[in-house]
Amino acid sequence: MNYRINDIDRVIKNAIHVMEDSKYQIFEICESARQELLLITQELETVFKETAETIDKVDRLELDYRRSRIRLTEVSRDFVRYKEADIKAAYEKATQIQLDLMVYREKEAYLKSRRDELQKRVKNVEQSIERAETISSQVNVVLEYLSGDLNQVTRILESAKNRQAIGLKIIVAQEEERKRIAREIHDGPAQSLAHLVLRTEIAERMLQKKEFGLVQDELVDLKGQVRLGIEEIRKIIFNLRPMALDDLGLVPTLRKYVQDFEEKARIRTTFETVGREVRLPSAMEAAIYRLVQEAYTNALKHASPSIVSLGITYQAQIVKIVIQDNGTGFHVDLTEARAKDNSSFGLIGMRERVELLEGRMEIESAINQGTKITIHIPINAEPRKE
Known part of the structure; x- marks a missing residue:
């Protein structure tokens, strides 16, 4: 019986070693995906802003182009009031506005396409993170189950099936709780800290431009964000174990x-x-x-x-x-x-x-x-x- 236990112990230890390595690889993949998601999200915000500005620009150019066409028609018909130079100037202005309109329409189409592409990438990366977290959760469950004392595992194997099921449920519940806490930290304090980094960069640029009034407003807002972050962390700590x-x-x-x-x-x-x-x-x-x-x-x-x-x-x-x-x-x-x-x-x-x-x-x-x-x-x- 002892040699069988030793063989089982060796197999379990090898399996644990492989799964530990896999767990850290999954973690690295998860972190890389989260970093990619952050960069894509930042780029998407920029594209949203540029798209809105470009759409406004296109609307203004379309209005200017209609007015320039009306002006061109007006000067072309009235040879008494307008000279050839006026007609030429009206024509050149209409042509220039038309060219600008074509350029901005192309830019609008590109930005919309880029926006749609980034939104798809955000969704795909979020799905990849979710799948990685699920796999990591499953690996952790198996690891915790295998990492117990071999004699205890043997006793569990010899005990009733319902006790095995309850033990596994406890491990699953523990892992789900860890996953929930990780999500709370990621969606709460982690996001708040990332947002604070961006806001401090904005404040830093304002200081360089000596926009002290705006910097003061930004710092007030930052202080409020920090307080919210502290409150979120306290809630998580309380849920872990009320002090x-x-x-x-x-x-x-x-x-x-x-x-x-x-x-x-x-x-x-x-x-x-x-x-x-x-x-x-x-x-x-x-x-x-x-x-x-x-x-x-x-x-x-x-x-x-x-x-x-x-x-x-x-x-x-x-x-x-x-x-x-x-x-x-x-x-x-x-x-x-x-x-x-x-x-x-x-x-x-x-x-x-x-x-x-x-x-x-x-x-x-x-x-x-x-x-x-x-x-x-x-x-x-x-x-x-x-």
Whole structure:
């Protein structure tokens, strides 16, 4: 058996090495594509601006050309008032305007063609980035699954299939969360920083031209952009792990979450606590926070409630969490069966988290009767010492 394990271990290590190299290659491809997308986007903005200016120029030239033709006709008919020099000047002016109009029409056609081409390239590059991110996500899932201890992998292979599926779902969920965070950073702070670089370059050019009034306005706007960027980063950090959990504890952090949920979702909420609050182990507080967050998110997505309530009861050896809504409800047995068949991580993931805490979760629901989730988690009644 040992030699088989060694052979498997060697194969897995070789596979991990190859996939690690592939992961970094995919990352480099992704970064190159993002840089290309940034350059194309900048060029597209320039082309949009030039196209608009050229269209305006063509419109003005067409108007001038019509006027010059009218003027030419006028001087050509009235030989008494206008001399040959007037006719020649009117003709030359009309010809020059006609030539300018032809040139700008050609430029307009070229810019429109270039604009369409750049828009297609932007779409293709965005699709390439999305495909690369998907492949990278899949590679990360496999890597994390293979990188575990071989004996643990062997035990998993010998365990029930449903536990294998749950383990893989956890890894997939973790990877999806990382992908979501990466997108938030890319679409939020990363874009803001790139925009700030461009704005500082504009301010620098203004300083060179000694346009101090415009520079002041630009700096005011830049300060606002920086504040927005800081706010976006703080939101991402809070979503990763609310710092208030460590500083204030579970109840104040949940109270703030419930208030924010009510403001954003426009759904009335209530929050009540019973018993003397005690500080729990950090991992347990984080797990309870995520369970409540998942329950509120599910209610918002699927139940369409007008009120969601949260209750926490501290007992001697157990903390009891009750999340209840007055939404559409569902058939519990049927929904959980579908969740298993469809690899859904909502209810299955919540149950798995509760089981990891050696607790139990009960769900009561019926169509048009709302939903009530009750979670019992065993705890040490002594407050955690800081």
